[in-house]
Amino acid sequence: MQASSYKPEEHLSLPDQPGVYRYFNSENELIYVGKAKSLKKRVSSYFNKNSGVNLKTRRMVKEIEKIEITIVNSEFDALLLENNLIKKTQPKYNILLRDDKTYPYLLLTKENFPRIFQTRKMIPKRGTYFGPFASVKAMNNVLDLIRELFTIRTCKLDLSPYKIAEEKYKVCLEYHIGNCKGPCVGLQDESDYLKDLEHAKHILKGNLGLAKTHFKNEMQLHAENLEFEKAHKIKEKLDLLEKYQAKSLIASPSITNLDVCTIVTDEKAAYVNYLRVKNGALNVSKNVELKKRLDESEEQLLITALVRLQDQFQSDATEVLINIELEEPIEGLNLTLPKIGDKKKLIELSLKNALFYKKEKAILKGLNEDKKDRVIKQLQKDLSLPDIPDHIECFDNSNIQGTNPVASMVCFLNGKPAIKEYRHYHIKTVVGANDFASMKEIVSRRYRRLLEENKPMPKLVVIDGGKGQLSSAVEALQELGVYGQMPIIGIAKRLEEIYFPGDSYPIHIDKKSESLRLLQRIRDEAHRFAITFHRKVRSKNAFGTQLTAIPGIGENTAEKLLSHFKSVKKISLASKEEISAVIGASRATTLFDWIEKNKGA
Secondary structure (H helix, E strand, O other): OEEEEEOHHHHHHOOOOOEEEEEEOOOOOEEEEEEEOOHHHHHHHHHHOOOOOOHHHHHHHHHOOEEEEEEOOOHHHHHHHHHHHHHHHOOOOOOOEOOOOOOOEEEEEOOOOOOEEEEOOOOHHHEEEEOOOOOHHHHHHHHHHHHHHOOOOOOOOOOOHHHHHOOOOOOOHHHHOOOOOOHHHOOOOHHHHHHHHHHHHHHHOOOHHHHHHHHHHHHHHHHHOOOHHHHHHHHHHHHHHHHHHHHHEOOOOOOOEEEEEEEEEOOOEEEEEEEEEEOOEEEEEEEEEEEOOOOOOHHHHHHHHHHHHHHHOOOOOOOEEEOOOOOOOOOOOOEEOOOOHHHHHHHHHHHHHHHHHHHHHHHHHHHHHHHHHHHHHHHHHHHOOOOOOOEEEEEEEEEEOOEEEEEEEEEEEOOEEOHHHOEEEEOOOOOOOOHHHHHHHHHHHHHHHHHHOOOOOOOEEEEEOOHHHHHHHHHHHHHHOOOOOOOEEEEEOOOOEEEOOOOOOOEOOOOOOHHHHHHHHHHHHHHHHHHHHHHHHHHHHHHHHHHHOOOOOOHHHHHHHHHHHOOHHHHHHOOHHHHHHHHOHHHHHHHHHHHHHOOOO
16 A cells, blocks of 8 residues: 655645545644545545535635545455544544444453353454444343353363363362363363364354254264264254244345445434344344534445444445445445345335434434423423523622622523533622622623623523522613613522512422423522632632732732642742742742741741
C-alpha cells in the first residue's frame, strides 16, 4: 500500500485508483474517512459540486486543510480499511453505528486441556474467540449443547504434565456425575481430550454437519461391536444435536453460508437488520441505527453497515442478500437481490425486523418527546399560564448572618437545565441580611440586562420564597416596565405553596404531580447553585482576610496566592522560592518571615 498527503487545491493530482482518503482540519484533527473506487473522481466531487450538496457537507469541505490517501488493490480492500479506520478514530462527520453494547464471546483457551467459557473481553493471546453472540441466551444454548455432547473440563486448574505428575489434584463432582473424564489425575490423555474439542470447535463455527457425521459413525461402530448401551448414549447425543438444529432451521438446508442485510430509511437515519445463516440455521440477528451525517444514499449506508457488522460478527459468508438495487457491483462483495424462493423469504424476514426496529425507535422517540412536553403542558394547566413554560428562570439568595450575600439564577429550557444560562450574583446595593432587597436587586439586574441585549424574556419566573420575596421581585419588574409581560410565582419551601402576585391565598398542586416535581427540581437547583457559590465566596474571603492581616500583603497579593496555592495551609508549607515565583521576592520575604515567626503561635 501507498500513503500520500495533499492540499485541497491539489485534489486533481490524486490517482485514479481505489483507496481510502482522510480529511484533516487546521488543528490536524481527522474529521472524515472515505473509500473510493477512484480516489481522484471521488475526492474531486467534494470540491467541484456547488449545488445539490447539503449544509453539513459544505461545512465539512470548508474545514478541510489536508488530504491523506492510501491506495489499495480493490474497492473491497478499501471498504475494509475504511471500516477499521472509522472504528479506531470515529471522525465527527462519519456515519456511526448507534450500538454501545459489549457482546459476549466464547473463548477456547490456549493451555493444556483447553477450556471453553464465556467472556466479554477480547485478549487475543488468551486463545480463540467465537462470536460475538447477539444475546447471552443464544450463547448459553451453544455452550450447554457442547457440554452435554462432550466432556470438556470447567475447572481452572493448571493441567501441565508436571503438575499432573505431582498428583496434587483430586477428581471433583464433575467427574463423578460423568461431565469430565478426570484429566487432572491422569485418567484422560490430552490427545483423546483434543478429539472432543475438535468437534466442539466445528459446532462453535456453526458446522453441525461434521459433528453429526462423527456421532453417526461412532454409533454405528458401537452397534457393530454389540455395544448397544454405548450406541444408545451416542444416539441420545445425536438426537440432541438434531433437536438443536431443528430449533434454528429457518430455511432450506441447502442454504449453507450467507448473510442477509436489509435497510429502511427516513430523513435523519437508517435502520438496518443483519442476519447470519449457516447450514440453514439462523445464528445471528442484529438491528442497528445509523444517523445520517452527510446526506448519504441508501446504498452507502447499507454497505457501511454491512462491512462493520460482518467484521463485528466475524462473518465468512460467501454471499450477501440485500433488499435494494445497487448502481454498480462492488468487487469482492457477492451481493444478491433475490426475486423468488427461500432467499426471497429471508429478505422478507430481515426486512420485517428492520421495519419493526424503525417503528420501535419512532415510538420511543415519540414517548420521550411526549413526556417532555407533557410535564410543561401540565405545568401550564396547573398554573393557568397563557403560554407553554418552555423557558423558566428561578432566583434564590444565600447568606449566613448577613455575611457574603450572594444569589443565583438557574434556567430550564423545555423542562431541562440549561447550565450555560446559569448566573451568579454578588449583592452590591444591600447591606446586611435583607433577603427582600437582595431579591429585588438581582431580579432587576437580570431583566435590565436582557432588555439592553434585546434577548427573549422567560415564559415563567420562579422566586424561591414566600410572599415577601415575591413582592420584592414584582417591584423590580414594575420599575423596569415589564411586569405583566411574563408570569411570576413564589414557591414556599415548608408546604410547597405556590403564590401569585396580589393573591393572599396560595394554590396547592398535587404532591404527586409531575409539574410540582419540576418546580421543586428547579427550586432545589437554584438553591444548590446559590449555596455552592456562597461557600466558595465565604471561603475565599476568609482566606483573604487571614492573609491581608499580614503587614505588607494587600488584597491583590492575597488573591494571587490563593489562586495559585488554593489554601492558606498550602501557602504556609510552600518554599520561599515557590512563593517568590507568584508574588515576587520582596513580598515573598515579608510573607515568609511572618510565617516563620508565627509557626509556634
